Amino acid sequence: MAKFGGxxxxxxxxxxxxxxxxxxxxxxxxxxxxxxxxxxxxxxxxGGAVTVKATGDKVIKEIIIKKDVVDPDDVEMLxxxxxxxxxxxxxxxDSMMQSELGQFNIPGMF
Numbered sequence: 263m264a265k266f267g268g269x270x271x272x273x274x275x276x277x278x279x280x281x282x283x284x285x286x287x288x289x290x291x292x293x294x295x296x297x298x299x300x301x302x303x304x305x306x307x308x309g310g311a312v313t314v315k316a317t318g319d320k321v322i323k324e325i326i327i328k329k330d331v332v333d334p335d336d337v338e339m340l341x342x343x344x345x346x347x348x349x350x351x352x353x354x355x356d357s358m359m360q361s362e363l364g365q366f367n368i369p370g371m372f
Contacts, residue, residue: 291366298362303354307346314344316351318358 299319306313311331315324325348331340 287366291363294362295359298359301358303351303358305347305350305354307350308343312340312343312347314347314351316348316355318355320352320355322348322351 299317301318302323303316303318304313305316308331311328313324313326314322315326316322325344327340327344331343333339
């Protein structure tokens, strides 16, 4: 049998197998992304003074601030705590997505 297009020993049949594998991997990646997107992450700052809940796809679902942290004379501290907790939640979402999709090992994807 002749070689087709530089693919040894399989020609179009081999190419079809490669395409099927790529489609299967794409479907698995999409399912994994949906799964991770629906997972929830919870982080806190200031020893639990501010808690942030987010999803794996970086949607902030809830910010909880303990009443005893609200000091009208020190708004900057509260702002810093909220910012810290939100950034930590987003970093955890990134890490979770990379961890779950790292099995696909596609350069430049993340």
